[in-house]
Amino acid sequence: MRATHEVTHNPEAQTFEVFVDGHRAHLDYRRLNYTTLDYCHTFVPDALRGQGLAALVTAAALDYARDNGFEVRPSCSYVATYMQRQAGRR
Numbered sequence: 001m002r003a004t005h006e007v008t009h010n011p012e013a014q015t016f017e018v019f020v021d022g023h024r025a026h027l028d029y030r031r032l033n034y035t036t037l038d039y040c041h042t043f044v045p046d047a048l049r050g051q052g053l054a055a056l057v058t059a060a061a062l063d064y065a066r067d068n069g070f071e072v073r074p075s076c077s078y079v080a081t082y083m084q085r086q087a088g089r090r
Contacts, residue, residue: 005053007056007060009060014029014031015029016029016060016064020048020053021048024045025044025048025054025056025057026043026057027039027041027054027058027060027076028042032073035069035071036071036072037073038072038075039073039074039079040075041076042079054082055082058078058082059082062083
């Protein structure tokens with residue numbers, strides 16, 4: 001994966017997204033209350049799979065939550081697995 005991929009946060013659409021070669025990979029979320037975000041869906045188009053883009057948008061979303069004092073509820077199985085793997089690396 002090239003280092004030029006930049007994840008953007010679109011708070012109006014409640015998503016973190018990255019665009020590559022005209023395709024969009026994203027992580028969608030819902031704000032549950034003042035302190036908790038539900039990371040509920042990740043999607044990477046077939047043309048972009050295997051490039052680490054799901055991990056890229058998930059890491060950006062988790063950084064955002066941490067930097068802004070939010071707790072994360074990972075109802076998306078990918079996000080839950082990612083968080084478990086990262087916790088195991090500490």
